[in-house]
Amino acid sequence: MGKKLTSRAEDYSKWYNELVVKADLAENSGVRGCMVIKPYGFAIWEKMQAELDRMFKETGHQNAYFPLFIPKSYLSKEASHVEGFAKECAVVTHYRLKNAEDGSGIVVDEDAKLEEELIVRPTSETIIWDTYRKWIQSYRDLPLLINQWANVVRWEMRTRLFLRTAEFLWQEGHTAHATEKEAMEEAKMIMHLYADFVENHMAVPVIKGTKTESERFAGADETYCIEALMQDGKALQAGTSHFLGQNFAKAFDVKYASKEGKQEYVWATSWGVSTRLMGALIMTHSDDNGLVIPPKLAPIQVVIVPIYKGEDQLSAISDRVGPLVKELRAKGVSVKYDNRDTHKPGFKFNEYELKGVPIRLAIGQRDMENGTFEVARRDTLEKMVVAADEVVDRVVGLLDEIQNAMYQRAKNHQQQHITKVDSYGDFKKVIAEKGGFVAAHWDGTPETENRIKEETKATIRCIPIDVEEELGSCMVTGKPSKYRVLFAKAY
Amino acid sequence: MGKKLTSRAEDYSKWYNELVVKADLAENSGVRGCMVIKPYGFAIWEKMQAELDRMFKETGHQNAYFPLFIPKSYLSKEASHVEGFAKECAVVTHYRLKNAEDGSGIVVDEDAKLEEELIVRPTSETIIWDTYRKWIQSYRDLPLLINQWANVVRWEMRTRLFLRTAEFLWQEGHTAHATEKEAMEEAKMIMHLYADFVENHMAVPVIKGTKTESERFAGADETYCIEALMQDGKALQAGTSHFLGQNFAKAFDVKYASKEGKQEYVWATSWGVSTRLMGALIMTHSDDNGLVIPPKLAPIQVVIVPIYKGEDQLSAISDRVGPLVKELRAKGVSVKYDNRDTHKPGFKFNEYELKGVPIRLAIGQRDMENGTFEVARRDTLEKMVVAADEVVDRVVGLLDEIQNAMYQRAKNHQQQHITKVDSYGDFKKVIAEKGGFVAAHWDGTPETENRIKEETKATIRCIPIDVEEELGSCMVTGKPSKYRVLFAKAY
Numbered sequence: 001m002g003k004k005l006t007s008r009a010e011d012y013s014k015w016y017n018e019l020v021v022k023a024d025l026a027e028n029s030g031v032r033g034c035m036v037i038k039p040y041g042f043a044i045w046e047k048m049q050a051e052l053d054r055m056f057k058e059t060g061h062q063n064a065y066f067p068l069f070i071p072k073s074y075l076s077k078e079a080s081h082v083e084g085f086a087k088e089c090a091v092v093t094h095y096r097l098k099n100a101e102d103g104s105g106i107v108v109d110e111d112a113k114l115e116e117e118l119i120v121r122p123t124s125e126t127i128i129w130d131t132y133r134k135w136i137q138s139y140r141d142l143p144l145l146i147n148q149w150a151n152v153v154r155w156e157m158r159t160r161l162f163l164r165t166a167e168f169l170w171q172e173g174h175t176a177h178a179t180e181k182e183a184m185e186e187a188k189m190i191m192h193l194y195a196d197f198v199e200n201h202m203a204v205p206v207i208k209g210t211k212t213e214s215e216r217f218a219g220a221d222e223t224y225c226i227e228a229l230m231q232d233g234k235a236l237q238a239g240t241s242h243f244l245g246q247n248f249a250k251a252f253d254v255k256y257a258s259k260e261g262k263q264e265y266v267w268a269t270s271w272g273v274s275t276r277l278m279g280a281l282i283m284t285h286s287d288d289n290g291l292v293i294p295p296k297l298a299p300i301q302v303v304i305v306p307i308y309k310g311e312d313q314l315s316a317i318s319d320r321v322g323p324l325v326k327e328l329r330a331k332g333v334s335v336k337y338d339n340r341d342t343h344k345p346g347f348k349f350n351e352y353e354l355k356g357v358p359i360r361l362a363i364g365q366r367d368m369e370n371g372t373f374e375v376a377r378r379d380t381l382e383k384m385v386v387a388a389d390e391v392v393d394r395v396v397g398l399l400d401e402i403q404n405a406m407y408q409r410a411k412n413h414q415q416q417h418i419t420k421v422d423s424y425g426d427f428k429k430v431i432a433e434k435g436g437f438v439a440a441h442w443d444g445t446p447e448t449e450n451r452i453k454e455e456t457k458a459t460i461r462c463i464p465i466d467v468e469e470e471l472g473s474c475m476v477t478g479k480p481s482k483y484r485v486l487f488a489k490a491y
Numbered sequence: 492m493g494k495k496l497t498s499r500a501e502d503y504s505k506w507y508n509e510l511v512v513k514a515d516l517a518e519n520s521g522v523r524g525c526m527v528i529k530p531y532g533f534a535i536w537e538k539m540q541a542e543l544d545r546m547f548k549e550t551g552h553q554n555a556y557f558p559l560f561i562p563k564s565y566l567s568k569e570a571s572h573v574e575g576f577a578k579e580c581a582v583v584t585h586y587r588l589k590n591a592e593d594g595s596g597i598v599v600d601e602d603a604k605l606e607e608e609l610i611v612r613p614t615s616e617t618i619i620w621d622t623y624r625k626w627i628q629s630y631r632d633l634p635l636l637i638n639q640w641a642n643v644v645r646w647e648m649r650t651r652l653f654l655r656t657a658e659f660l661w662q663e664g665h666t667a668h669a670t671e672k673e674a675m676e677e678a679k680m681i682m683h684l685y686a687d688f689v690e691n692h693m694a695v696p697v698i699k700g701t702k703t704e705s706e707r708f709a710g711a712d713e714t715y716c717i718e719a720l721m722q723d724g725k726a727l728q729a730g731t732s733h734f735l736g737q738n739f740a741k742a743f744d745v746k747y748a749s750k751e752g753k754q755e756y757v758w759a760t761s762w763g764v765s766t767r768l769m770g771a772l773i774m775t776h777s778d779d780n781g782l783v784i785p786p787k788l789a790p791i792q793v794v795i796v797p798i799y800k801g802e803d804q805l806s807a808i809s810d811r812v813g814p815l816v817k818e819l820r821a822k823g824v825s826v827k828y829d830n831r832d833t834h835k836p837g838f839k840f841n842e843y844e845l846k847g848v849p850i851r852l853a854i855g856q857r858d859m860e861n862g863t864f865e866v867a868r869r870d871t872l873e874k875m876v877v878a879a880d881e882v883v884d885r886v887v888g889l890l891d892e893i894q895n896a897m898y899q900r901a902k903n904h905q906q907q908h909i910t911k912v913d914s915y916g917d918f919k920k921v922i923a924e925k926g927g928f929v930a931a932h933w934d935g936t937p938e939t940e941n942r943i944k945e946e947t948k949a950t951i952r953c954i955p956i957d958v959e960e961e962l963g964s965c966m967v968t969g970k971p972s973k974y975r976v977l978f979a980k981a982y
Contacts, residue, residue, distance in 0.1 A: 030565065030621050031609065034558035039637065042555050064533050067525035068611070068642055068658050069581070072588065074521070076597045086588035090560070091599055092611065093584045095646040097563065097577035106567045108582055108608055117599055118522065120559070120583065120611070130521050140833065146530065151559055151642065155586040167559050342631065 005354075007288045012232040016283060020161045023291045023355050025278065033159040033166030040355065041278065043299035045169070048277060049149065051201055051296075052171065055193055061145040061173060066127050068151075069118035074126040078251040081125065084218025088155040090120040090166075120153040125219060125244070125270055128174045129252040136176060136266060138257045143186070144176040162279035163236075163491050170274035173241075176266045178256065180245070183267035184222070187243040190271045191224035191465075194239035202277065203294040203407040204228050204284045205414045206238055207437070207486065209462025214446045217270075221245035227461045227486070229414045230283040233435020235461045235488035238280050241271035279491070284410050285379075291356025292379050294406050295399040302328060302395055303357045304337045307345045307364030314339065317363055320388070327392050333399065353378065358402050359395055379406055420484065424475045427487070431458045437488045441481035443474035452476060458487045496845075498779045503723040507774060511652045514782045514846050516769065524650040524657030528766070531846065534790035536660070536766060540640065542692055542787075543662060543764070546684055552636040552664060557618050559642075560609035565617040569742040572616065575709025579646040581611040581657075611644040616710060616735070616761055619665045620743040627667060627757060629748045634677070635667040653770035654727075654982050661765035664732075667757045669747065671736075674758035675713075678734040681762045682715035682956075685730035693768065694785040694898040695719050695775045696905045697729055698928070698977065700953025705937045708761075712736035718952045718977070720905045721774040724926020726952045726979035729771050732762035770982070775901050776870075782847025783870050785897050786890040793819060793886055794848045795828045798836045798855030805830065808854055811879070818883050824890065844869065849893050850886055870897055911975065915966045918978070922949045928979045932972035934965035943967060949978040 005022065006014045021027050025041030028034075037045065053063070069092060076082045096112035099105075121127065128146070135141060153167045173190065177183040191208055198204050206226035216223040220242035228238045249255070249265040258264050285292040295301050304325070306317040321337055328335045336357075338348055345362065352360055362374040373391050376383045379402050386394045417436025421427045430438050442448060442460065453459050467483045474481050496513065497505045512518050516532030519525075528536065544554070560583060567573045587603035590596075612618065619637070627635060644658045664681065668674040682699055689695050697717035707714040711733035719729045740746070740756040749755050776783040786792050795816070797808040812828055819826045827848075829839055836853065843851055853865040864882050867874045870893050877885045908927025912918045921929050933939060933951065944950050958974045965972050 027622075027625075029558045029618065031558045031560045031562060031618070034560060036558065036622050037556040039553035039555045043553070046554065062530035062534070063537065064530045065528040065660065067520045067522045067527065068644065069522045069525060071522060072597060075588075082588075082597060086597060089586065089588060090583045090609070091585040091588065092581045093599065094582040095580065097566075097573075097580060097582065097610070106563060106573060106577060108584065118581070119588070127520065127522070131518075131527050134518075153559065169556065 005288060005290065008231065015288070016279075017161065019282060019286060019290060025282070025291075026161045028161065031166075033156060035161050035165050035167075037169075037275070040299065044281070044293065044297055045275060045278060047297045047299065048197075048201070049171075052197055052273070053149075055197060056147050056171075056173065059145075059189065059193065061147045061175075064146050064148060065150070066124050066131065066148060068121055070121050070124070070127050072117045072119060074130055075119055077126060078219050078247055081219035081251075085119075085122045085154070088157075089122050090153045090155055092118040092120065121150070122152055122154045123270075123272070124148065124150070124152075124172055125174065125248055126252070129248040129254060129268075132174075132176055132266075133252050133254045136254055136256050139178050139259055142176060142178045142256060142266065143182060145173075145186075146175065147171055147173045160279075162275055162282070165275075168275045170272050172270060172272040175269045176249075176254070177268070178258070178264070178266065180267050183245075183269050184243050187222065187224055187241045187269040187271065190241040190269070191226060191239075194241065194271075194273060195226045198226060198228065198238050198277070198280070199407065201294070201296045202281050202284075203296075203403055203410060204238070204280055205407065205411040207414075207462060207464055209464040209467075209486065211240075211462060212446075212449060212460045212485070214449060215460060217242045219244060219247050220270075221247065224465075225462055227437075227488075228280050228284065229417055229436060229488070230280070230491065231413065232283070233417055233489075235437065235490040236276070236280050236283070237461070237490065238277060239271070239273040242269060244268035244270060285406055286356065289381075290354030292406065293356035293358060295358045295403045298356065298358050299334065300336045300352075300355075300357050301333050301399060302335045302359045302361060303348075303352045304335065304361040304363070305345050305348045305352075306337075306339055307362055313365065314341075316368060320368070321363065324388075324391065328395060331392065331396055333395065359398055361391070361395075377402060379409075418486075422472070422475060427452075427458075427475055428456055431456045431487070431489065435489065437461065437486045439484040439486055440475050441472035441483075442485050443477045443479035443481060445477075448474060448476050452487070457489050459490055461486045461488050461490060496779060496781065499722065506779070507770075508652065510773060510777060510781060516773070516782075517652045519652065522657075524647055526652050526656050526658075528660075531790065532769065535772070535784065535788055536769060538788045538790065539688075539692070539768060540662075543688055544640075546688060547638050547662075547664065550636075550680065550684065552638045552666075555637050555639060556641070557615050557622065557639060559612055561612050561615075561618050563608045563610060565621055566610055568617060569710050569738055571738075572710035572742075576610075576613045576645070579648075580613050581644045581646055583609040583611065612641070613643055613645045614761075614763070615639065615641070615643075615663055616665065616739055617743070620739040620745060620759075623665075623667055623757075624743050624745045627745055627747050630669050630750055633667060633669045633747060633757065634673060636664075636677075637666065638662055638664045651770075653766055653773070656766075659766045661763050663761060663763045666760045667740075667745070668759070669749070669755070669757065671758050674736075674760050675734050678713065678715055678732045678760040678762065681732040681760070682717060682730075685732065685762075685764060686717050689717060689719065689729050689768070689771070690898065692785070692787045693772050693775075694787075694894060694901060695729065695771055696898065696902040698905075698953060698955055700955040700958075700977065702731075702953060703937075703940060703951045703976070705940060706951060708733045710735060710738050711761075712738065715956075716953055718928075718979075719771050719775065720908055720927060720979070721771070721982065722904065723774070724908055724980075726928065726981040727767070727771050727774070728952070728981065729768060730762070730764040733760060735759040735761060776897055777847065780872075781845030783897065784847035784849065786849045786894045789847065789849050790825065791827045791843075791846075791848050792824050792890060793826045793850045793852060794839075794843045795826065795852045795854070796836050796839045796843075797828075797830055798853055804856065805832070807859060811859065812854065815879075815882065819886060822883065822887055824886065850889055852882070852886075868893060870900075909977075913963070913966060918943075918949075918966055919947055922947045922978070922980065926980065928952065928977045930975040930977055931966050932963035932974075933976050934968045934970035934972055936968075939965060939967050943978070948980050950981055952977045952979050952981060
């Protein structure tokens with residue numbers, strides 16, 4: 001376990017890095033920018049995957065799998081797409097190694113050079129749209145609703161576990177539709193689906209909106225997004241859903257015969273969330289003692305720790321705990337009874353606190369005599385004594401309570417950190433001192449957006465979908481503006 | 492749908508290739524040797540994954556995720572391992588593209604050359620053992636039982652959908668143990684687990700055994716395998732489980748402090764099955780009409796096709812089918828009611844036959860009057876008329892029956908294709924004419940094994956684990972032999 005975590009107040013960034021490693025979520029590997037997701041971290045990701053996968057299937061999507069490699073020429077077919085990804089991609093140039101002739105070890109075999117270089121997919125629009133050309137002939141083939149769970153690589157220079165890694169895991173949806181309207185509805189539906197998942201499973205409140213042109217996905221006509229707010233007042237883009245118009249259909253010549261027999265280009269969307277969500281989860285809820293995981297995503301929801309001296313006491317406690325474990329499991333609760341004799345209760349308490357297990361039950365001699373358990377909540381660190389025959393109901397109820405309370409706390413934090421400002425001076429002050437989202441008027445030009453970014457590091461996170469019309473003037477240029485947009489510094 | 496499949500008798504290999512594409516399982520992509528797994532094929536793979544994942548977890552394994560890339564120097568650390576994989580690997584040498592100065596398009600940016608080349612993982616022993624060095628200090632950290640679901644790349648020159656592709660999907664288990672015995676037991680346990688899965692879920696009988704030295708995994712001290720037999724008499728290696736001894740522990744310096752406080756190298760296993768299993772599934776059961784999928788892996792177990800003229804008839808049929816669908820689903824059966832009015836019943840019958848749906852129900856006017864359904868089995872193509880109130884029980888029972896019958900048919904085929912021979916002349920004749928496994932005496936030397944391979948294309952598939960001692964003499968050299976080994980031509 002080692003020494004205590006750095007506190008958030010002391011150094012938020014250091015706190016995060018330490019926590020990810022100490023709580024056994026992930027660590028850096030020997031490969032620059034690539035992480036190892038450790039079993040405990042991966043178990044949380046698997047729970048996210050399972051729920052998202054269920055939601056995608058429920059809305060009519062099917063999974064498929066497309067190649068890891070993208071021929072260089074494919075990437076080039078959509079102009080703004082290649083612009084966005086060429087600068088940071090892993091390039092495969094050879095297909096063989098050999099022993100060096102001078103005996104110095106193993107080297108690339110220059111005789112095994114690929115005719116065309118392959119890019120390790122940074123995202124799969126191009127390879128998928130090359131395939132869709134073969135799959136789509138008629139309106140009967142539409143809509144085509146496909147999702148892929150995959151690894152992707154973007155050669156980031158400055159990486160951080162989960163938040164920004166060269167390789168990451170994600171899902172990418174790629175859909176094709178007969179009409180613009182249908183594609184636009186799909187893109188919006190997915191934004192709402194993502195928000196539903198992130199709010200109701202991760203207990204992370206988000207703001208839904210659209211991106212400005214300069215923040216859009218490379219190749220999209222519109223990008224819908226959900227934006228979360230971390231405890232340090234920085235925003236984190238938690239998921240994006242893109243309306244791609246006919247850009248990829250035109251680049252890859254994907255047409256369908258309409259009911260009327262006309263050849264038309266199809267309309268497209270793509271959308272994704274990634275292991276970055278793990279970063280959002282950690283930074284929204286956790287505290288100076290360690291992780292706090294919402295019950296719906298906790299690999300272990302309840303841990304039971306016996307407090308005893310000698311084998312007789314342990315055996316009596318185990319007799320009482322056994323049926324409780326069974327009953328909780330029958331109710332769908334994942335329980336761990338930690339009866340290891342190699343570690344003291346205090347050590348175990350710290351470990352499960354660090355790992356964010358939502359509820360800890362402890363039972364010692366006094367509890368044995370009184371027929372009680374000590375029940376501790378991870379989120380509030382509250383402790384209570386509960387009668388043994390009430391403990392199952394109490395635990396089941398508490399799991400819901402904790403899930404809701406975590407969301408509510410994060411929601412309160414978010415609400416307290418949305419500040420309206422009307423002058424650029426106030427804007428700079430809020431961004432520098434308080435952080436959070438700042439709602440301000442902007443003249444709608446990339447130039448102003450860029451100037452604000454350069455001067456304050458704040459970017460436009462989104463134009464909220466429920467934005468209210470409000471005539472005003474741009475805080476920087478004074479030009480007219482019809483609504484406020486949300487700025488923040490972001491991960 | 493297009494024209495009929497090539498028959499197996501006509502051209503088995505062509506039949507397979509056509510079937511994989513026509514049944515919507517997979518297709519070649521624009522990237523040499525890489526396939527696209529289509530939604531229907533991927534749905535079968537997902538069912539395999541789900542069951543295997545459950546079995547791994549039940550036996551104490553946890554999932555994790557390790558980097559896609561392996562530094563060249565890691566691969567070189569285990570001598571026979573690099574020997575095995577260097578000849579066919581994808582090498583990443585650069586991390587950026589740029590616009591060519593002469594305007595000819597996008598090219599590799601030579602200023603973005605990696606200091607050390609990265610290999611796209613062909614298997615993950617090296618990157619994982621580099622990580623295990625940090626995870627393992629004491630006997631308390633053992634056993635370490637990890638599995639990873641991942642994509643891997645081996646630059647095969649001659650590829651075939653599912654059977655041999657440059658990129659494929661698999662799971663790879665990597666375990667570390669305190670003792671040789673424990674590691675050996677793990678490797679064997681996994682062989683039995685694989686056999687259990689392949690026989691009881693895929694309905695594919697296998698022979699369990701060990702590989703000869705020359706057929707072993709690069710870096711293993713012993714390779715356990717399960718070998719299946721396809722309808723054309725060729726064997727297919729369906730899964731392998733390797734006892735790695737201390738080879739990787741020594742190459743990556745992974746030691747633990749024993750209870751007695753001594754520093755010891757750990758013992759290792761690794762094991763995997765891949766999308767190749769899809770090939771085994773297809774080639775074991777399918778026929779000239781298309782796929783035959785065992786009920787336990789069928790994405791759609793039962794399809795219901797209405798036979799009607801006009802909307803009134805369809806609506807009356809739908810009223811009768813509705814409750815049936817509900818009842819079947821309540822019993823855990825996956826049902827599709829295909830009421831598309833764009834296709835005729837005959838077309839639908841062909842489509843579901845091609846796609847291997849285990850049971851087809853049809854209901855037309857006579858059935859409406861008689862209160863019956865027509866029930867058709869995909870495996871035997873038998874049809875029967877079943878009273879409506881018996882159809883749920885009959886279907887549920889039939890799914891079991893079909894699963895068992897498919898296994899039994901494949902088992903009979905396997906048994907009929909294990910031939911004992913005592914002379915090299917007979918051996919050549921059986922291998923060339925009848926195919927299947929040939930049980931013969933061999934002198935135990937790689938030289939003889941190699942000569943047989945060169946002269947007949949047959950290899951030693953395994954030394955069965957339940958092999959009986961039988962003194963004999965090698966069919967080629969006449970040297971003494973203690974038991975028969977199994978030869979076959981293989982995929």
